[in-house]
Amino acid sequence: xxxxPHLTLRRTxxxxxxxxxxxLIPAIALASPGRPAAADGRAAAAxxxxxxxxxxxGAVTDWIGLPGDRTAGxxxxxxxxxxxxxxxxxxxxxxxxxxxxxGGHQVGSTAGRASYLTExxxxxxxxxxxxxxxQITDVSNxxxxxxxxxxxxxxxxxxxxxxxxxxxxxxxxGCAKRGPVYLHITTTVAGTGIPGQGN
Numbered sequence: 001x002x003x004x005p006h007l008t009l010r011r012t013x014x015x016x017x018x019x020x021x022x023x024l025i026p027a028i029a030l031a032s033p034g035r036p037a038a039a040d041g042r043a044a045a046a047x048x049x050x051x052x053x054x055x056x057x058g059a060v061t062d063w064i065g066l067p068g069d070r071t072a073g074x075x076x077x078x079x080x081x082x083x084x085x086x087x088x089x090x091x092x093x094x095x096x097x098x099x100x101x102x103g104g105h106q107v108g109s110t111a112g113r114a115s116y117l118t119e120x121x122x123x124x125x126x127x128x129x130x131x132x133x134x135q136i137t138d139v140s141n142x143x144x145x146x147x148x149x150x151x152x153x154x155x156x157x158x159x160x161x162x163x164x165x166x167x168x169x170x171x172x173x174g175c176a177k178r179g180p181v182y183l184h185i186t187t188t189v190a191g192t193g194i195p196g197q198g199n
Contacts, residue, residue: 052123055081055089057164060124062095062157064134064168065194073141078193079134079185081159083124092121095132096158097185099174100167107152108175111183119187131193135184139173142182147175160188 065078079097083089097111114135122130139149152174154167175182 052088052090054161055083055091055124055159057159057162057166059083059085059087059089060091060159062159062166062168064155064170065131065192068136074135074137077134077136079132079155079157080129080192080194081124081131081157081188082129083126086126088123088125090121090123091130091160091188093119093160094187095160095185096156096162096165097134097183098156099152099172099183100154100156101150102153104154104156104167106156107150108147109178109181109183111185112181114184114186117186117189120189122188122190129192130188130190132188133186133193136172137182137184139175139180139182142175142180146177147180147182148177149173150176 061082061084063080063082065080068075068077070076079095081091081095094113098109099107101107111134114133117133124130134155139147150173152170152172154169156165156167158165
């Protein structure tokens with residue numbers, strides 16, 4: 001199994017900046033009514049216990065910062081989670097991520113967890129954004145027999161602690177066969193991770 005390199009967020013975001021990172025691909029069925037999410041990076045790590053209630057799926061919108069940062073064998077993207085409700089809420093830990101087909105069926109294995117960032121509770125006031133780093137491995141790293149390469153049409157995202165998901169339309173090559181882990185995700189951290197977007 002390929003392992004996510006120990007990149008720092010600064011290195012990752014700097015590489016994205018050089019490619020001219022403009023945004024965004026939002027999730028299908030956007031979150032509850034409220035002001036549009038501003039990618040202003042105002043979410044902060046809480047000190048000690050998080051007082052705000054957990055962010056439910058209807059309170060947040062997931063989106064991808066584009067373009068990605070391509071390296072040998074993988075491309076890295078900023079997976080953003082914005083509070084589009086009018087109420088402060090909190091998140092902690094890893095998003096759940098998997099690839100899906102046009103019909104919404106899962107394509108291959110769910111994303112593995114890359115543990116080089118520390119998990120911290122995050123408080124999101126309205127319009128604040130946090131992010132995680134998503135690695136999509138080039139499926140040519142796997143044998144055709146092990147992978148069964150296919151086109152994926154979206155990313156299904158569960159916000160940390162959520163029991164329902166949203167789908168971000170996003171086309172890329174994935175492995176239809178369960179086994180090869182071609183997606184990896186970090187824990188959520190404060191800010192957008194995109195230069196010039198309030199970080």
